Amino acid sequence: MKDISQYIELFRTERALLDSHSQALLNAHRDEAAEAFMRLGFPSRKVERYRYTDVAEAFAPNYGLKLDTPPAAMNLPEVAATRYGTLANVQNDAITALNTMLVQDVIVIYVPADQRREHPVQLTNTLRSSVPLMQNRRLLIIAEAGAEVQVLQTDKAEGGQDFLTTQVTEIFVGEGAHVEFYDMEDSHSRCHRFHQVYAQVAAGGHLTHTTFTLASGLSRNQADVRLVGQGADALLLGCAITDGQQHVDNNTLIEHIAPGCTSRELYKYVVDQQSSGAFAGRVLVRQEAEKTDSIERNANLVCTEQARMWTQPMLEIYADDVKCSHGSTVGQLNNDALFYMRQRGISEAEARMLLKQAFASEVLAAIPLEALRQRLHVLVEKRFRNCEDCKLCQKNNR
Amino acid sequence: MSSDQETTNAFVRSVAERTYEYGFTTTVETEVIDRGLTEDTVRLISEKKGEPEWLLDFRLKAFRYWLTLEQPTWGHLKMPEIDYQAISYYADPTAKKKQGPKSLDEIDPELMKTFDKLGIPLEERLALSGTAVDAVMDSVSVKTTFREKLAEQGIIFCSISEAVREHPDLVRKYLGSVVPYRDNFFAALNSAVFSDGSFVYIPKGVRCPMELSTYFRINAQGTGQFERTLIVCDEDAYVSYLEGCTAPMRDENQLHAAIVEIVVENRAEVKYSTVQNWYPGDKDGKGGVLNLVTKRGLLRGVNSKLSWTQVETGSAITWKYPSCVLAGEGSQAEFYSVAVTNNFQQADTGTKMIHLAPRTSSTIISKGISAGRSQNSYRGLVRVAPKAEGARNYSSCDSLLLSSTCGAHTFPYMDIQNPTAVVEHEATTSKISEDQLFYCQQRGIPQEEAVGLIVNGYAKDVLNKLPMEFAVEAQKLLSVSLEGTVG
Numbered sequence: 001m002k003d004i005s006q007y008i009e010l011f012r013t014e015r016a017l018l019d020s021h022s023q024a025l026l027n028a029h030r031d032e033a034a035e036a037f038m039r040l041g042f043p044s045r046k047v048e049r050y051r052y053t054d055v056a057e058a059f060a061p062n063y064g065l066k067l068d069t070p071p072a073a074m075n076l077p078e079v080a081a082t083r084y085g086t087l088a089n090v091q092n093d094a095i096t097a098l099n100t101m102l103v104q105d106v107i108v109i110y111v112p113a114d115q116r117r118e119h120p121v122q123l124t125n126t127l128r129s130s131v132p133l134m135q136n137r138r139l140l141i142i143a144e145a146g147a148e149v150q151v152l153q154t155d156k157a158e159g160g161q162d163f164l165t166t167q168v169t170e171i172f173v174g175e176g177a178h179v180e181f182y183d184m185e186d187s188h189s190r191c192h193r194f195h196q197v198y199a200q201v202a203a204g205g206h207l208t209h210t211t212f213t214l215a216s217g218l219s220r221n222q223a224d225v226r227l228v229g230q231g232a233d234a235l236l237l238g239c240a241i242t243d244g245q246q247h248v249d250n251n252t253l254i255e256h257i258a259p260g261c262t263s264r265e266l267y268k269y270v271v272d273q274q275s276s277g278a279f280a281g282r283v284l285v286r287q288e289a290e291k292t293d294s295i296e297r298n299a300n301l302v303c304t305e306q307a308r309m310w311t312q313p314m315l316e317i318y319a320d321d322v323k324c325s326h327g328s329t330v331g332q333l334n335n336d337a338l339f340y341m342r343q344r345g346i347s348e349a350e351a352r353m354l355l356k357q358a359f360a361s362e363v364l365a366a367i368p369l370e371a372l373r374q375r376l377h378v379l380v381e382k383r384f385r386n387c388e389d390c391k392l393c394q395k396n397n398r
Numbered sequence: 399m400s401s402d403q404e405t406t407n408a409f410v411r412s413v414a415e416r417t418y419e420y421g422f423t424t425t426v427e428t429e430v431i432d433r434g435l436t437e438d439t440v441r442l443i444s445e446k447k448g449e450p451e452w453l454l455d456f457r458l459k460a461f462r463y464w465l466t467l468e469q470p471t472w473g474h475l476k477m478p479e480i481d482y483q484a485i486s487y488y489a490d491p492t493a494k495k496k497q498g499p500k501s502l503d504e505i506d507p508e509l510m511k512t513f514d515k516l517g518i519p520l521e522e523r524l525a526l527s528g529t530a531v532d533a534v535m536d537s538v539s540v541k542t543t544f545r546e547k548l549a550e551q552g553i554i555f556c557s558i559s560e561a562v563r564e565h566p567d568l569v570r571k572y573l574g575s576v577v578p579y580r581d582n583f584f585a586a587l588n589s590a591v592f593s594d595g596s597f598v599y600i601p602k603g604v605r606c607p608m609e610l611s612t613y614f615r616i617n618a619q620g621t622g623q624f625e626r627t628l629i630v631c632d633e634d635a636y637v638s639y640l641e642g643c644t645a646p647m648r649d650e651n652q653l654h655a656a657i658v659e660i661v662v663e664n665r666a667e668v669k670y671s672t673v674q675n676w677y678p679g680d681k682d683g684k685g686g687v688l689n690l691v692t693k694r695g696l697l698r699g700v701n702s703k704l705s706w707t708q709v710e711t712g713s714a715i716t717w718k719y720p721s722c723v724l725a726g727e728g729s730q731a732e733f734y735s736v737a738v739t740n741n742f743q744q745a746d747t748g749t750k751m752i753h754l755a756p757r758t759s760s761t762i763i764s765k766g767i768s769a770g771r772s773q774n775s776y777r778g779l780v781r782v783a784p785k786a787e788g789a790r791n792y793s794s795c796d797s798l799l800l801s802s803t804c805g806a807h808t809f810p811y812m813d814i815q816n817p818t819a820v821v822e823h824e825a826t827t828s829k830i831s832e833d834q835l836f837y838c839q840q841r842g843i844p845q846e847e848a849v850g851l852i853v854n855g856y857a858k859d860v861l862n863k864l865p866m867e868f869a870v871e872a873q874k875l876l877s878v879s880l881e882g883t884v885g
Contacts, residue, residue, distance in 0.1 A: 048472075287802065302817045305784055309814045313823070316474075316807040320799035320829045330782075330814040330821040 003060055004041050008034070010065065011101055017067050022104050025081050026138075033090040033100035040094040052278035052310050053220050053249045055095070058192045063134035063164050065102070080108045080140055087170045087198035087226075095194045095222075099136050099166040106138040111147035113174070120150035120180075120369060125165075127155075127191065132162040139169040143177040145202075150180040150369055157187035164192045171199035173207050175229060180208040182372060185216050186379065189244055192218040203229025203258070208368060210237040212376065213248045214383045220249040227254070227261035227289075238267035239363040241356075241383050242275035242307075249278040254296075256289035256319075265296040268363050270356050270384075274306040282314040283326070289319050296326035301333065301359055353384050421647030421677060424512040428536065428618045430489040435482050437461060440590050443488050447559050447593075452570060460579035460589030467583045473717050473746040474775040474807055478651055480688065485653055487591045489536035489618035509535065512615065530555055532596045532612045536621055539594045544608065554599040555610055558626055561597035568599055572630050576659035576696045576723070584655045584717075585692045588624050592657065595625035600635035600666070609638050609865055616645040616676075616687065622653035629659070631666040633699065638669040640868055644712075645677040649685045651714060652677075656691040664699030664726065669707070671864050673872050676712035683742025683771075686714025693720040694750075697729035697758075705732040706749065707863045709872040714743060719777065721750035724758035724786075731760040734860040738876060739772030739804070748778035748795075748809075753786040753819070762793035765857050767876075769800035775807040782819040789819040797827040798856055800849070850876075 011018075011034055019027045042059060043050035084106070090097040109121055127133065143149050157163055173179045185193060193216060201207050213219045225234050240248040254263045269277040279298045300309045313326040333355045341351035360380050367373045431442060440461045444454040469480070491509060513533050530544035532555065539557030548555050554565060561569050579589035596612040616623050631637055645652060654676065662668050670693075679686025689712075695704040706720040722731035733749040751760040760780070768774040776795045797806035808825045830852055838848035854861070854873055861869050 290802070300814075302814055302819070304817055305815075307817065309812075311812045311814075311823075312810065313825070314807070314809045315797075315825060315827055316805070317797070317799065317827050318805040320802040320804065322799070323828055325824070325826040326808070327825070328810070328812060328821075328823040330812060330819060332817050332820070 003056060004037065006062065007059070007098060007102070008038060014065075014067055018102070018104065021067070023076055023106070025076055025084055026103055026106060029085050029090070029100050033097045036090040037094060037097035037101055040097060043094055049222070049251055049280070052280070053218070053247065058164065058194075058218055061132060061162065063162070064129070064131045065134050076106070076108060077110060079110060079142060080106070083142055083170065083172055084140060087172070087200055088168045088196065093196065095166055096168055096196050099138065099168045099196070102136045103138045103168075104136065106140055109139075109141045109149065109151060111143045111149045113144040114146040116148040117150070120152050123151065123153045125153070125155050127157040127163045127165070127187065128159055129161050129163070134164045135166075137165065137167040139167065141169070141171045141179060141181065143173055143179045145174040146176045147174060148178040150182070152182040152369070152372060153184065155185040155187055155193065157191050160188070160190060162190045163187070165194070167193070167195045169195065169197045171197065171207065173199065173201040173205035173232075175202045176204040177202070178206045180368060182210050182212075182367075182369065183221070184212045184214070184376075185219055186214040187216050189215070189217045189246065191216050193220070195219075195221045197221070197223040199224070200226045200228055201232040201234060204231045205229065206233045208235045208237070210367060211250060212238070213240040213242070214379060216246060216248065218247045220251070222251045224253045225255065225263070226257055227263065228257045230258045230260050232258060233262040234264070235366070236263070236265040237363050237366055239360055239380075240269045240277055241360065241380065242269070242277055243272040244275060246275040247277075250280075252281045254283050254294070256283070256285040256292045256294065259289055260291045261289065263294045266363055266366060267298045268360055269300040269309060270303065270360060271300065271307040271309050272303040274304075276308040278310040280312040280314070281326070282316060283324060285317040285319050285322055285324065287318040290321040292319060292322040292324065294322070294324040298328045299359075300330045301356065302330055303332070356384055357381055418647060418677060420644035420675065422515070423646040424508055424617050426491045426506055426508040426617070428489050428491040430486050430618055430621060433484055433486045433620065435485070435487060435591070439487055443591055443593065446488065446490070447562075449562060450566060453562060456574065456579070457590050460586050463580055464583070464586035464590055467586060469583050474773065474777070474809070475715055475717065475744045475746050477688070477715060480651075480653060484620070485622045486618070486620055487622060487624065488593055489621040490538045491535050491617060492538050512617070513613070530608050530610050532557060533615070534594050534612060534625060535615045536618050536623065539596075548606075548608075551604050551607070552601040553604060553606055554597065556597055558595045558597045558628060561628075565597070565599070568630065569597065569628065572628055572659065572661055576661060576694050577657050577692050581692060584690045585657055588626060588655050588657045588692070592624045592626035595627040595656070597627070598629040598637060598639065600631045600637045602632045603634045605635065606637040609640055611640040611642065614641070614643040616652055616654065619648060620650070622655065625656045627656070627658045629668060629670070630661045631663060631668045633664045633666060636667045638865060639671070640865060641670070641672045642675070644675050645687050647677050647680070647685065651685060652687045654687050654689050654691065658691070658693040658720075660695035660704060662695060662697045662699060662702040662704050662729075665701050666699055667703040668695065669705045670695070670720070671707040671868055673709045673868055673875065674712055674716070675875055678712045678743050679714040679741065681741045683714070686743070687712065688715045689713035690715070690717045693718065694723065695721070695731070696723045697726050697731060699726040699729070701728040702726050703730045705734070705863070707734045707860065708736070709860070709864070709875065710735065710737040710745060710747060711875045713745070716745040716747050718747045719750055721752070722760065723752045723754065724760065725754045727755045728757045729755065730758070733760070733762045733764070734863045735764045736767070736857045736860045736872070736876070737765070737774055738767045739769065739774045741770040741772060743772040745773070746775040746777055748776045750779040751781070751791060753780075753782045753789040753791070756785065756787040757789070758786055759790040762791070762795070763859055764795040765860055766795070766797040766806055767800065767853060767857070768797065768804035768806045771801075771803045773805040773807070775809060776825075777809040779811040779813070780821055780823070781813045782816045782821065784815045786816050787818050789816060791819075791821045793823040795825040796856070797825070798853065799827065799829045
C-alpha cells in the first residue's frame with residue numbers, strides 16, 4: 001500500500017483536465033480503475049508475480065504528468081469500445097489499474113477480416129523532457145478473422161531526465177489471424193518502464209510476441225497470453241542485455257484454455273556488472289486443453305560476481321494428454337571456446353563479446369521479421385560494445 | 399513369457415488388489431492429555447517427559463513465537479482449516495508402566511503385535527538383519543533395538559527423550575541449529591510441542607554397521623504427531639537412516655508436523671531415506687494425514703555428503719521440502735523423490751539447495767505421478783550465494799499424468815548470485831505413452847499391470863537409490879497407490 005496517495009491525489013485534482021483531453025471511452029473506465037488501484041495498492045514483493053521488482057520504490061519519486069495534451073484527434077471506432085479493457089482487467093493488477101486511471105490516449109490498430117498489411121506498422125516512442133516525466137500509454141491491436149499484421153514498437157529516450165512509463169497493450173487475434181508484436185526498448189539508465197501485455201488468440205490464430213531490452217534503467221514486462229480457440233498458437237521471445245544497475249524482469253503467463261494449442265517460449269539474458277535479471281514464466285494448462293504442446297526455455301549468462309539472476313519456469317497442468325517441458329540454465333562463457341579464440345589471435349575482450357553475441361543470436365534467429373532481425377543484430381552488437389561512435393556503428397548506422 | 403515376468407505379474411496383481419493395509423487401530427490403554435494448546439500444555443508435555451529447564455525454555459520461546467504467526471498459504475494446496483485447539487498434543491500408549499519399558503517383557507503385547515503386523519518386529523532376533531529400529535507410537539518411543547550393539551562403537555541411537563536425559567550436551571548443542579524455531583509456522587509449532595523421535599550420533603571415523611531406522615505410527619484418535627529427529631554425523635563417519643510411517647484409517651484429518659535436522663561434519667556422509675505411507679484418506683477424499691514437515695540438512699564439513707531419498711505415497715496433504723544447506727567447501731547434496739498422488743491427495747513437495755561454499759554440487763531428481771483427482775506439485779529452490787565459486791546444480795523434474803482430472807505442476811525457483819555457477823533445470827510433463835501401453839498389451843500384459851510396470855520403470859532412477867528392503871516396499875506401494883487409476 002506504500003504511497004499510492006500521490007497518484008490518487010493527482011487523479012482527484014486533475015480529473016476534469018484529464019477527461020476534457022481524452023476520449024469518452026477512456027474516461028468511462030477511470031472510476032472503476034481508481035477504486036481497484038486504491039484497493040490493491042502497489043504490489044509488495046510478497047505478491048508472487050512481483051517478487052523480483054520493488055514497484056513502490058519505482059513509483060515513489062514525484063514525476064510530472066503532461067496534462068495539456070491536444071484534445072483527442074478523432075473518434076475511436078466502435079470496435080475499440082467493445083474491446084477496450086476487456087482483457088486488461090483492472091481488478092487484479094495495480095499497474096494496469098493505475099494506467100487505466102490516468103491514461104490520456106490510446107493507439108488503436110484495427111485490421112478488418114481477411115486483410116493483410118504488406119508492411120509492418122512501426123510505433124516510435126521518444127521520451128524528451130526537461131523535468132522528470134511520467135507517461136501512461138495504451139495500445140489496442142485488433143486483428144479480425146484471417147487478418148495479418150506486424151507491429152513494431154521502439155522505445156527511446158533523449159536527455160538524462162528521469163522517466164517512468166506504464167503501458168497496457170491489449171491484443172486480440174481473431175480466428176486464423178496472424179499477429180506479430182515486437183517490443184524493443186533501448187532507452188537509458190534513468191528510464192523505468194512497466195509494460196503489461198494482454199493477448200487472446202482465437203482458433204487457428206497465431207501470435208508472436210517479442211520483448212527486447214537493450215539499454216534501460218528498470219524494465220518490467222508482463223505478458224499474459226490466453227489461447228482460447230482450438231489450434232491457437234503463440235511464440236514468445238525475449239532477450240535482455242543488462243549492465244550497470246539495470247534491472248529487467250520478464251513475467252509471462254501462457255494459459256492453454258482450448259485443446260490442441262501450441263506455445264513456444266524462449267528468453268535469454270546476458271547479465272553484466274551489477275545488474276540483475278529475473279524471468280518467471282508460467283504455463284497453465286486447463287483441464288479441457290488436451291493435446292497441448294508447450295516448450296519453455298530460459299538461458300542466462302551471469303558475467304560478474306555482482307550480477308544476479310532469478311529464474312523461475314513454472315508448469316501448472318490440469319489436463320492429461322499433454323506434452324509440456326521447460327528448461328532453464330544459468331552459466332557462464334565456455335572457457336574452451338574462449339581459449340580457442342585467443343589461440344587464434346582474438347583478444348579476450350573481443351572473444352567474450354563474440355560469445356555473448358552468439359548466445360543472444362539464438363533468440364534473434366527466431367524472429368520472423370527479416371528486416372528487424374538484421375537491425376537487431378547490429379543493435380545487439382552495439383550494445384555489447386557499449387560504444388557510441390565506433391567504426392562499426394557508424395558503418396551500420398547510416 | 400519368462401517365469402521372471404510371471405512372478406512380476408502375479409506380484410503386481412496381488413498388490414493391486416490391496417487397498418491401504420495399515421489402516422487398523424490398536425486397542426491399547428493410551429494416556430492422552432486434554433485437547434487444546436496453551437502455555438500450560440507445553441509445560442505439561444515438558445513435565446511428563448521430565449525435561450530440564452533449558453528445554454522447557456526452548457519450547458516456551460517457540461510457542462510464544464508461534465502465537466505471532468499465521469499458517470502459510472503459499473502452497474498449491476487446498477488445506478482444510480486446522481483447529482489447533484481441537485488436537486491433543488500428547489498421547490502415550492506406554493503410560494501403564496511407570497517408567498518407560500526397559501526390556502521387551504515390559505512392553506504391552508498389543509504394541510508388540512501392532513509393530514509385528516506392520517512388519518517391524520521389535521525382537522532383535524526376528525528383525526531383518528542389519529537394521530536397527532526405533533519404534534515410535536503416537537508421542538512416545540516404544541523400543542529401540544540393537545542399542546547395546548551400536549553403543550560398542552560409540553554410536554548413539556535412541557529416542558530423543560532419552561537423549562535429552564543421557565546426552566544433554568549433544569542435544570543442546572545441535573537441537574534447533576539446523577531448523578531454528580523461527581524457521582516457519584509448523585517448525586515453531588513442532589519446537590513447542592514435539593514429543594518423540596530419534597536421536598542419532600555417529601562418532602568420528604565410524605561407519606555405522608547397520609541401517610538405522612525409525613518407524614512412526616499414529617494410533618490414538620484426535621491426536622497429532624510432532625516428532626523430532628536429530629542426526630549428527632561427525633567427521634569421516636557414515637550412516638544410512640530410514641524412516642517409515644503409517645496411520646489408521648480415520649474420517650478426520652490427523653496432523654503430523656515433524657522436524658528432521660541433520661548435521662554433517664567434515665568428510666562425513668549421511669543417507670536419509672523415507673517411505674512415507676501415511677493414511678491418504680478414502681477415495682472420496684475424506685480423512686487422511688496432513689503431513690506438514692520441515693526437513694533440513696546442514697553440510698557443515700568440507701567434502702561432506704548428504705542424500706535425501708523419498709517415496710511419497712500417503713497423506714491427504716503433503717507439504718515437505720527436505721533441504722540441504724551446503725556450507726562446507728566441496729560438499730555434495732542429492733535429492734531423489736517419487737511422489738504419487740491418487741484420489742483427492744494433494745502434494746506440494748520438493749527441495750531447497752542452498753549453496754554457500756565454493757565447489758559445492760547438488761543433484762535433484764524428482765518424479766511426480768498423479769492420478770484420480772489429485773494435485774501434485776514440485777516446488778524447489780536452488781540458491782547460489784556470492785561466495786559459492788564453481789557451484790554446480792542439476793535438476794530434473796518429470797511428471798506423469800494418469801488421468802484427465804488430476805494436475806501436475808512444477809514451480810522451480812532459481813536465484814543465482816555467482817558468475818561461475820552452472821545451474822540447469824529441466825522438466826517434462828506427459829501422460830503414459832500409448833505406444834508403450836500398446837506394446838505391453840500386445841504381448842498379453844493386461845492394461846493395469848502394464849501401467850504398473852511402466853510407472854515402476856519411470857520411478858526406477860529414484861527407487862534404485864533406496865536400500866534393498868525399502869526398495870521392495872516402495873515398489874509395492876507404488877502399485878497399491880495407483881490401483882484403479884486405469885480406465
